[in-house]
Amino acid sequence: MLPGAAPARLGQPRRGYDNQRVPDLGNGRFINPVLAGDHPDPAILKDGADYYATFSSFDSYPGCIIWHSRDLVSWQPIGPALIRNIGSVWAVSLAKHTGRYFLYIPVKSKPNSIFVIYADRIEGPWSDPIDLTLPHHIDPCHVVGEDGARWLFLSGGDRVRLSADGLSTVGVPEHVYDPWRYPSDWVVESFSAEGPKIAQRGEWFYLITAVGGTAGPPTGHMVIAARSRSINGPWENCPHNPLVRTRDTAERWWSRGHASLIEGPAGDWWALYHGYENGYWTLGRQMLLDPVRWTGDGWPQMTGGDLSTPLAKPKGGQPVPHGMPLSDRFDRFALGTRWSFYRPDAEEHRRASATNGVLTIAAKGTAPFNSSPLLTIAADTAYRFECSVEIDPGTTAGLVLFYDDRLYCGLGFDATRFVTHQYGAERGRPANPHGTSMRIRVTNDRHIVTYDTSGDGGKSWTRFDRGMEVSGYHHNVRGGFLMLRPGLYAGGAGSARFRDFTYRAL
Structure with missing residues (x-):
């Protein structure tokens, strides 16, 4: 059993930091998700006995x-x-x-492109981004062919050759693969061939692709496979496609796709991909682990079913302490792990500093939509977070549940009045009885949001008389592929000081 993890109830995850979900059940089995909360489009690297993963981070920086x-x-x-x-x-x-180590990064910007950064150690430092000038593709996958040539496979069944150092392209993208097509009467978002991932096993290269659309109907996103003995093709589609698809909206996980095949510690095989938790698009796409077996004719089959029940863990390997606490005493500024800014300016990190139990954020903009709020990733269907906030004259600050700059809710205050954030707008302004310092609590209990305030450091609480229902704060309503994230903001003039941020899953 991992240190600090509470025992699991039958079929339920154990509990770890801040009562968050822990997938390892402590009995040789695990329960999905293996990374709860928004961890979309997993990119996986096996490096000896170690595995590394990273994810789409969209507008959050670092x-x-x-x-x-x-x-x-x-x-x-x-x-x-x-x-x-x-x-x-x-x-x-x-x-x-x-x-x-190399990280190939597609970005939506003006113009769109794909960048590369590199490092000699996985911990960094990583290089400055190098623009590969690929404006018409997303979802790169680095692969080395049987002749040692380096390639990026791209969305839409295309690829482009890389230079020997991997830091520039050679020639232009070419089309090399036509993905398998699902029946025309299936309920999907769009065809959208994306997320190519290539694994090599024996004499075969296996090309795993996502089709059906990343979000939209829960039955849309799916995993398909093709293989070739050469990285140059031709590619043979798997006769068992799709390998994974949500077939019924009653299933635990929706829109499953964007998979990578990876060899486990003992030589068995697994697939890591993402999915939405049934009823909780607001949590974003969470990382799921699915066992793989190989058929007699050499095709992968994923055997975890709908991933709603405990599964045997991969053999071999050693667990590491899972996750991280979201609660923060602000003895240091955990920027880039616990916290990130939304759409920051180049010098955004200079706005905030943490020392001796105080996080100071210089005010920017007027409200959450233009203040680059500081956000964290919630991993639970019900949770509560609270923080003590002190403001300068002219400052407005508070706590938010933030999807993007046009869809958020929360509670802020200035020296004389509250400000209620609803539907991505600033609305009610009732009188503030606490002045320039108070503790605010936000509870998100399965989409029902309530606010409480305290003028005595949390000894007594008063329920704020405006609540929210936020089940629609997600991609299928707003777009953007994001999640609803707890956060802090400071607008106006001056600064706000935040103390004792606590998070707890309910």
Whole structure:
């Protein structure tokens, strides 16, 4: 049993930091998700006995947080690989070649492109981003062919050759693969061939692709496979496609897809991919682990069913302490692991500092939509977070549940009045009886949001008389592929000081 983890109830995850979900049940079995909360488009690297993963980080910076595991079930963060804001980061590719680590990063910006950064150690430091000038593709996958040539496979069944050092392209993208087509009467979002991931086993290269659309109807997203003896093709579609698909909205996990095949610690095989938890699009796409067996004719089959019940853990490997606490005493500024800014400016990190139990954030903008709030990733269907907040004259600050700059809710205050954030707008302004210092509590209990305030440091609480229902704060309503995230903001003039941030899953 991992240190600090509470025992699991039958079929339920154990509880760890802040009562958060822990997938390792402590009895040789695990329960999905292996990384709860928004960890979409997983990019996985096996490096000896170690596994590393990173994810689409979109408009959050520092971004591309690297996570580490030795058993594929328990994961802990190392730190961010991408510091400078280069745009909205979509599905990346993490690779190691000739002793160097590479991260290929597609961004939605003006113009769109794919960048590469590199490091000699997974912990960094990572290089500045290099623009590969690929404006028409997303979702790169680095692979080395049988002749040693380096390639990026791309969305839509295309690829482009890389230079020997992996830091530039050679020639232009070419089309090399036509993905398998599902029956025309299936309920999907769109065809959208994306997320290519290539694994090599024996004499075969296996090309895993996502089709059906990342979100939209729960039955849309799916995993398909093809194989070739050469990286140059031709590619043979799997006769068992799709390998994974949500077939019924009653299933525990929706929109399952964007998979990678990975060899486990003892030589067995597994698939890591993402999915939405049934009824909780607001939590974003969570990372799931599915056992793989190989058919007699050499095709992968995923055998975890709908992933709603405990499964046997991968053999071998050693667990690491899973996850991280979200509660923060602010003895240091955990920027890039626990916290990230939304759409930060180049010097955004200079706005905030933490020392001696106080996080100070210089005010920016007027409200959450233009203040680059500081956000964390919630991993639970019900949770509560609270923090003590003190403001300067002219400052407005508070706590938010933030999807993006046009969809958020929360409670802030200035020296004389509260400000109620609803539907991505600033609305009610009732009188503030606490002045320039108070403790605020936000509870999100399965989409029902309530606020409480305290003028005596949390000894007594008063329920604020405006609540919210936030089940619609997600991609299928707003777009953007994001999640609803707890956060802190400071607007106006001056600064706000935050103390004793606590998070607890309910």
